[in-house]
Amino acid sequence: MRVIVDHDLCQGHGVCESEAPTVFEVDQDHCVRVLVVRPDEHLRAEVEAAVQFCPTSALRIEEED
Secondary structure (H helix, E strand, O other): OEEEEOOOOOOOOOHHHHHOOOOEEEOOOOOEEEOOOOOOHHHHHHHHHHHHHOOOOOEEEEOOO
């Protein structure tokens, strides 16, 4: 899986960071930074929660072969 952020939609609410703090970080300018672009499978539930609960739908998961 690969994590994608649409920075045009992101408003820096920080929900992603609270759901998956090892994968996402919101900086001082309220911009999300993906710390792990291709997280291990054991983090899938956290990443899926971050995607699901993002208030602006700025996150998505892209499945890779």
